[in-house]
Amino acid sequence: MSTKMTGPVEAYFEGRNARDLARALSGFSETAVVHDESRTHRGRAEISAWMQNTIEAYDDHSRLLGVEADGADLIATAEVSGNFPGSPITLRYRFVTDGGMISSLEIAP
Template identity: 45%
Template sequence: MRDLPKAIATYLATDPGDTDTVAHCFTEDATVRDEGKTHTGRAAISTWRAKTATEYQYTSTPIAARSEDGRLIVTAHVEGNFPGSPVDLDYAFTLRNDLIHTLEIS
């Protein structure tokens, strides 16, 4: 897999419970779409990530990356105690000023 931009690599490598580090990977007005919900802004993204970390224990291993329509899409193998585990998920990122501006998980 190719080298990932620093913000994306940090996001993927950071423990889900480390919400401060995760939040600082994003722009102030970033948007995350996950499980049919949209979270906008660092505070909302931090809350979303904290909730996910308390509900589920999981590991996420990036297995592929590709560019598509101006986005960097990272496919990760995710295993844990959530419904449907294990699963390969696509994380579609856009960057602005070297930080994550949008993330859509599908």
């Protein structure tokens, strides 16, 4: 498994960890969808609010463990630590891109 990333996926992880939400959000399309914790967030405004809310609630940070392609999707695996039961946990992030932008992100154990 490689850990080399570029573009919007790299901006997402680096931005979240640095608490630079503009950078974290920069790779998402205007109509992107995020699925996390059994909730769906549609569009950049909802995704931005989701990022802010989860950072405030969990003070989470991700350590990238690996990245692999699954067809056209990119699967990133990261150890996530923060203020939540069971920390740290390993999560899988499935990124779908379209035109160089993230169109969908699904986060699951």
